[in-house]
Amino acid sequence: MRFPALSLIFRLVLLAALALPLAVPNTAQAGHGDKAPGKTGILLVAFGTSVPEATRAIDAIKKQAEDAFPGIPVRLAYSSKIIRDKIAGQGVAKSSPAQALADMAAEGFTQVAVQSLHTIPGSEYSDITATAEAFQAMPKGIKKVSVGRPLLYSFGDIALAAEAVLKSLPARKKGEAVLLMGHGTAHPANAAYAALQLALWKHDKGVFIATVEDTPGLDEVIPELKRQGVRKVFLVPLMSVAGDHAMNDMAGPEDDSWASRLKAAGIKGEPVLVGLGSRPAVAALWIEHLRDAVKELGR
Known part of the structure; x- marks a missing residue:
């Protein structure tokens, strides 16, 4: 079986290995010296969604965090x-990470585990870590x-994400495949999609990834689907929620939808x-990543 885009994917994975600290946890270290018992809290940071139905996935993860850490407030x-800004116009208010941490500081929290609910370590994640470091430096x-x-x-x-995603995909017949929609970004972390694609192909050559805003794009995947004789694909969002991108860019009636x-x-x-947040595995x-972040607070 031929994969014409494979050389591009290997280049992207190499870029990931060189440009990203993928194997090193991002944790803001203690900066105050004294070790007080304090008040511990958890802050979940999602990209967000303007689709009311999609918020259920985020709410479900918040409930799982509360169940996993009883007694620790979760924001x-x-x-x-x-x-x-968009949902503010709908009368819904959501805090930014900076505002949420400021509010938690005002409430007396002295240590906070901030958990990113993003898919890749891109610019949004970098901003979260920078915000965390800024608050800790005060x-x-x-x-x-x-x-x-x-x-x-x-x-x-x-590797773990590939296994978890495969567990939750629809059952398929001959001539059917799965196409996962990632967001995509110009940030070097976009290479994580290519790394995930390779991890998925180790187990299932009928699962593909394309992104909305970067590479690989849908036009790069369609030729391979045709070569494999695929007649039907299940379109699945590779995002925490099935929000605007999934409903419009992926499944919408417009001519330019996937x-x-x-x-x-x-x-x-x-x-x-x-969305991924609604898939238990x-x-x-x-x-589990949040569990590591909470443990880090005690070190």
Whole structure:
């Protein structure tokens, strides 16, 4: 079986290995010297969504965090300003990571585990770690902030994510495949998608990844689907929620949606509007990363 884009993928994986600290946890270290018992809290940071139905996935992860750490208050923030501004117009208020940490400091929290609910360690994740470090550097307030890894942080995380994703995919017949929709970014962390693709292909050559905003794009995947004789693909969001991208860019009726473009190529696209946060095996990985971040607070 031939994969014309494979050389590109290997280049991207090499870029990931050279440019990203994928194997090193991102944790803001203690900066105040004294070790007080303090008040511990958890802050979950999602990209956010403007689709009301999609918030259930984020709420479900928040509930899992509360169940995993009884007695530790759990707060929630949205990292996307665009999303926060959009839902503010709908009468829904969500804090930014900075505002949420400021509020927690005002409430007397002295140590906070911040868990990213993002898929890759891109610019949103970098901003979260920078915000955490800034709050910890303040002379008063939160003494220690640890930052939990996003889903596809290290190569070990990617292998586990591949296994978890495969567990939750639809059953397929001959001539059917799965196409996962990632967001995509110009950030070097986009290479994590290529690394995940390779990890998936180790177990299932019928599962593909394309992104909305970077490479690989849908146009790079369609030729391979045709070569394999695929007549139908299940379209699945590779994002924490099945939000606007999934409902419109992936499954929408417009001519430029993935479903429409696949149809024009002679392939039926069947959307599966379930985000990663609603897939228990995948959501459990974020909780495990949070567990590491909570443990870091005690070191």
